[in-house]
Amino acid sequence: MTTLENPPSRPIDHLVQFGAADAAALLIGERVTTFAELDAGVGRLASWLLDQVGGPGERVASWSAKTRAACLMPLAAARAGLIHVPVNPLLKAPQVAHILCDSRAKLLVTNASRADMLGGGLPDDCAFQDLKLAEDVIDSGGQGLPPSIAEPDDLAAILYTSGSTGRPKGVMLSHANLWLGAESVASYLQIAPTDRILAVLPLSFDYGQNQLLSAWHAGAAVAPLDYLTPRDVMKAVARHGITTLAGVPPLWVQLVESDWPVETATRLKRLTNSGGALTPSLIDAMRTTFPQADIYPMYGLTEAFRSTFLDPALVASHPTSMGRAIPHAEILVCRPDGSVTEDDEPGELVHCGPLVAKGYWNDEDRTAQRFRPAPAASRYGGTAVWSGDTVRRDRDGLLTFVGRDDAMIKTAGNRVSPTEVEDVAVASGLIFEAVAFGIADARLGAAIILIVRGKDGRADPDGLTAYLRQNLPNFMQPQAVEWRDALPRSPNGKLDRVAIAADWTTKVAA
Known part of the structure; x- marks a missing residue:
């Protein structure tokens, strides 16, 4: 794998054209949506969204479980020239109200019970539409919008993430950010059209949303799941023939403590982790529970999507390593003056390249703190994300996390x-x-x-x-x-x- 200096990208809604027209793209319950149906549904939903807000450039928020409409929203909003604001379904009214007000969303697509939870928290200029209507639009059979002609730097989404101080801040992501993130993950995970990905993480996370985008980039099928117990995950793996599962450490702890039927556990061939480091003992338990699966430890931050991954072949010998840069990312370890550290010398992880987001929505001060000129040693130059995380790079180029500078x-x-x-x-x-x-x-x-x-x-x-x-x-x-x-x-x-x-x-x- 090589990192491209000027990687090409396309509008993010074009992903729905990457799979075979009659191949499965989305698996929800017993319903299978093909790539052709996905493309048509995205077009219809895009046309409806545009009618609701009156014109391109507006923010449209979605707050729901992993329904079909929620899965199509990121691409439908982009096709309509709108900016998608996915809201974590676990958030309560005060956090949701802040996100809607801060993003100045013109539309919230959710169900009636969630809208009632907001009460007076829905901004005056933000309309509400029920998810049921969005689902009806997808099935309407009407003529939808054609694939978009967006520019790579056009804003496609705002993902809200907690900051070390204050309320959540919105990370602005372009079409190129999302496209190249999908391409990068599909590449280094070697996802094939025959793969089936179980999407258990919230779609409001960059890691969660990428489960959809990277699967579709590879022409593979994705099965969204809102689970309550580890057994729900186990049953979904068996039902859909899942080959790939992304999780965070607390979920892996629950899964390895569960009693997996051998025929179900051996279906999994690819396990990916982010949102916290895997311990050596947890890695050993994962290898025992899922003997046919490669394990991919990863490190990322919403401001630059994903930075590093560890090759599965190195997991046994380097269980605490973050690995190396993913495709389309350049990772430097720098001193406070911007110079690059020597091997094994701690320094700040600095992420350069086309995966770097466009800054924080409506927040110039915090943008200036995190998004700064790239170090002189960068091949890409331009703006880099200074992570605030201290890491070490060994003589083989493998990175190890040392600590976090902020109070998160x-x-x-x-x-x-x-x-x-x-x-x-x-x-x-x-x-x-x-x-x-x-x-x-x-x-x-x-x-x-x-x-x-x-x-x-x-x-x-x-x-x-x-x-x-x-x-x-x-x-x-x-x-x-x-x-x-x-x-x-x-x-x-x-x-x-x-x-x-x-x-x-x-x-x-x-």
Whole structure:
């Protein structure tokens, strides 16, 4: 595999033309959608979306489970010249309202119960349309829009991701970002038209959405799944003849602890991981449970999609490595002055090349912090993503993760902003201050701890717990909440987060 200096791309909605017309493209329940039907459905949905918002360039959001309409939305919006804003179905009303307001979405496609959850949180200039109507449009048989003629740099999507401070920020992705990401993954995973991919991750994640796009780029079929238990995943693998499964570490823990029939486990030939590192013991368990499957550890960040992957042939000998750059990515390890480190010298991972996103939506300040000129050593030049992650490169070019510079909590495959948890807790009206941080957890990667100071020395644990359950998604729920009469502060008057976290750790250890 080689990294192209100027890789060609096409409008992202053209992916539906890559598979054989009568080949399976989408498998939902017992329903099989062929590539020809997928193309026609994308065209009809695109025409309908354009009619709803009045013209190209507008943002259209979708908030739902993995329905057929939800799977077609990324391509239909792009075909209509619109910008898709997928919303994580696990989010609650406050987070969804922020995303709709921040993106200035003109349309939200969701079901009636989710719309009711928003209540007054739906912006005045954002219309609501029911998913059932979108499904009817796909089946209408009417004439849809033809494939688009979008330019590579045209904006195709805004994916919201938590930041180290404040509320989620929208990462702007172009047609080229999405196309080349799909091409890259299909290439290094060697996906073939005969493969079937089980899509268990949320389509609002770049990793989750790429399960659709990379499968269709290869002419393969994808089976979206909203699962409740590991057994649901097991049954879907058997039902659809799944060959490829992408997951995050907490899911792999659940799957290797399950009792897999041999004939089902051996169907899988390709396992991919991101959203947190695999431990050597978990890798061993995966190899035992799925003996016919190659394991692909990967590292990525929404601002540049995917950066590295580890060749399955090296997993046994280098289980803690992040691997090397994926196709279309250039990865440098740099010192603070931008110079490239020596072998085994820690430095910041800097991602250069055409997978770099276009910045954060409507946020010039945070864009300037993360998206900066590429180091002088870059072959691509232009803008690079300075990840904030410290890594090491060995003499063979393999990268190893060292640590994360920001305060993000990576839990159950999700990146959670401590500030977002704190803001919701304070909004309960039961506390004056809050500090959230992560602690190591064998199953989750990190568990969230919340330290709070109640009003007038009063504590209302039940009230705060109920409020958090109502206003935060499950993956943001604290594992423990501790009430205190006072919280330590630094000399400048700010809450001393390091001291608070250290005090908690000391108490637990004692």
